[in-house]
Amino acid sequence: MPATGPEFMTDTLQTPLFDLHVELGAKMTPFAGYDMPLQYQGIMAEHNHTRDAAGLFDVSHMGQAHYTGDEAALEKLITADLSALKPGEQKYTLLLNDEGGIRDDLMVSRPFGDDGLFLVVNAATKGADFAHIASNTAGKGELRLIEDRALIALQGPKAADAFGALVPSAAKMIFMQCGVFDLDGSDIYVSRSGYTGEDGFEISIPADKAAEIARKILADDRVKPIGLGARDSLRLESGLCLYGHDMNEETTPVEATLMWAIAKPRRERLDFPGAARVMQMFADKPARKRVGFTMAGAPAREGAEIVKDGEIIGVVTSGGFGPTVGGPVGMAYIDREHAVADTDIEIVLRGKARPAKVTKMPFVQQRYYRGE
Amino acid sequence: MSVKYTKDHEWVKIDGDTVTVGITAYAAEQLGDVVFVELPDVGKTFDQGDEMAVVESVKAASEVYAPVSGEVVAANSNLEGEPEKVNESADTDGWFVKLKLTDKSQLDDLMDEAAYAAHIS
Numbered sequence: 001m002p003a004t005g006p007e008f009m010t011d012t013l014q015t016p017l018f019d020l021h022v023e024l025g026a027k028m029t030p031f032a033g034y035d036m037p038l039q040y041q042g043i044m045a046e047h048n049h050t051r052d053a054a055g056l057f058d059v060s061h062m063g064q065a066h067y068t069g070d071e072a073a074l075e076k077l078i079t080a081d082l083s084a085l086k087p088g089e090q091k092y093t094l095l096l097n098d099e100g101g102i103r104d105d106l107m108v109s110r111p112f113g114d115d116g117l118f119l120v121v122n123a124a125t126k127g128a129d130f131a132h133i134a135s136n137t138a139g140k141g142e143l144r145l146i147e148d149r150a151l152i153a154l155q156g157p158k159a160a161d162a163f164g165a166l167v168p169s170a171a172k173m174i175f176m177q178c179g180v181f182d183l184d185g186s187d188i189y190v191s192r193s194g195y196t197g198e199d200g201f202e203i204s205i206p207a208d209k210a211a212e213i214a215r216k217i218l219a220d221d222r223v224k225p226i227g228l229g230a231r232d233s234l235r236l237e238s239g240l241c242l243y244g245h246d247m248n249e250e251t252t253p254v255e256a257t258l259m260w261a262i263a264k265p266r267r268e269r270l271d272f273p274g275a276a277r278v279m280q281m282f283a284d285k286p287a288r289k290r291v292g293f294t295m296a297g298a299p300a301r302e303g304a305e306i307v308k309d310g311e312i313i314g315v316v317t318s319g320g321f322g323p324t325v326g327g328p329v330g331m332a333y334i335d336r337e338h339a340v341a342d343t344d345i346e347i348v349l350r351g352k353a354r355p356a357k358v359t360k361m362p363f364v365q366q367r368y369y370r371g372e
Numbered sequence: 373m374s375v376k377y378t379k380d381h382e383w384v385k386i387d388g389d390t391v392t393v394g395i396t397a398y399a400a401e402q403l404g405d406v407v408f409v410e411l412p413d414v415g416k417t418f419d420q421g422d423e424m425a426v427v428e429s430v431k432a433a434s435e436v437y438a439p440v441s442g443e444v445v446a447a448n449s450n451l452e453g454e455p456e457k458v459n460e461s462a463d464t465d466g467w468f469v470k471l472k473l474t475d476k477s478q479l480d481d482l483m484d485e486a487a488y489a490a491h492i493s
Binding site: 038039042043044045047229233297298299301320321323328350 | 404405407408410426428430431432433
């Protein structure tokens with residue numbers, strides 16, 4: 001068995017919380033060009049702690065930017081209806097290419113009143129995303145990259161109590177609301193959202209205050225640091241896509257079953273990138289689509305082939321053990337005719353076809369806070 | 373009964389012409405939470421270095437190779453229901469298989485405890 005020790009690379013970037021991760025005993029791993037915490041006490045324990053109490057994640061590798069100016073120019077590139085996005089609101093949206101393929105998924109929000117938009121994009125795609133947005137909005141809008149801030153996420157059923165003790169007004173927001181708040185004299189940009197299926201917050205904080213703020217949040221007994229390993233198992237159980245795996249430039253929102261991220265007026269106006277192709281595919285039904293699956297025994301991992309009656313019908317795009325489910329879970333793209341909940345399929349692992357079942361997602365009920 | 377080690381982090385407990393095989397506590401720690409172990413059927417034979425078992429952790433799948441050539445005479449069926457035994461007691465209850473040796477001299481090439489300790493330090 002090959003050793004799987006941490007792989008330190010000299011050319012990887014560090015987030016403002018790097019020293020804290022090391023101090024907390026994290027096992028670090030290179031991810032999207034950054035040296036990130038894979039785990040602290042163990043993926044399973046961290047996963048369960050987030051579901052039971054609250055977990056603090058460093059997601060500073062993700063790209064943050066402030067967009068001001070002509071919003072129509074930005075809107076052309078994504079799938080949100082920005083005219084309907086009010087101050088204090090956030091939307092999940094997609095950056096598409098001209099064929100309707102998914103360049104990235106991102107959060108767009110209005111935490112700064114009427115002063116433009118706050119964007120948060122994936123780490124691996126941030127350079128390409130921001131270049132694409134800047135070149136396509138040149139002369140109309142201004143995209144300012146925010147590189148002097150860290151981004152952390154506090155997630156779990158105790159997140160609101162823990163964060164509310166520090167910033168009471170932030171804990172009064174409901175799911176997908178956002179705003180700028182004060183914490184010990186620092187401006188923090190907070191949204192009530194996350195990537196675990198649990199209630200929680202994503203919090204943009206000044207880089208030079210990041211460790212101090214993280215320590216303050218971690219001082220609460222209910223909060224523990226959580227690494228990327230548990231972040232992946234939490235998002236997978238909650239049916240949330242991982243960019244570059246569960247969707248990419250070759251997949252459309254129809255195939256990825258993300259049509260809900262295309263605002264209704266945008267569908268009607270057919271004015272998002274690749275709209276004609278995407279809406280045609282939506283009407284005709286796609287040849288393949290993203291589904292969830294469950295199975296017993298060994299978990300199927302990304303890349304495993306899916307077969308039925310001896311024919312290859314699809315491929316696994318994310319897969320692993322779901323600690324809350326207590327068994328293997330995953331996402332796959334499969335031929336439409338088989339993309340129906342409770343359909344029996346087989347997944348080939350190490351040359352052997354193993355029984356699995358198409359399963360409705362999320363695998364674990366999402367518990368967002370939508371108000372009393 | 374002596375114990376030997378492989379560079380791939382397996383331990384081999386020798387009892388006459390039969391050996392018990394497992395992965396070391398160091399390996400289990402590196403793998404993280406073990407969620408499934410796929411063991412070979414009794415009666416199967418392996419050459420030294422063949423892929424013999426698979427350990428699935430939350431993180432990834434890892435192959436376990438036969439440390440010596442032999443025939444499987446027992447597999448630890450307790451791991452089916454309690455794969456976490458590999459993390460909790462890698463050196464004892466977390467054993468994988470018992471092999472009947474085909475070539476006892478292969479044991480001479482394995483590391484003793486001191487050599488393995490140096491290997492992982």
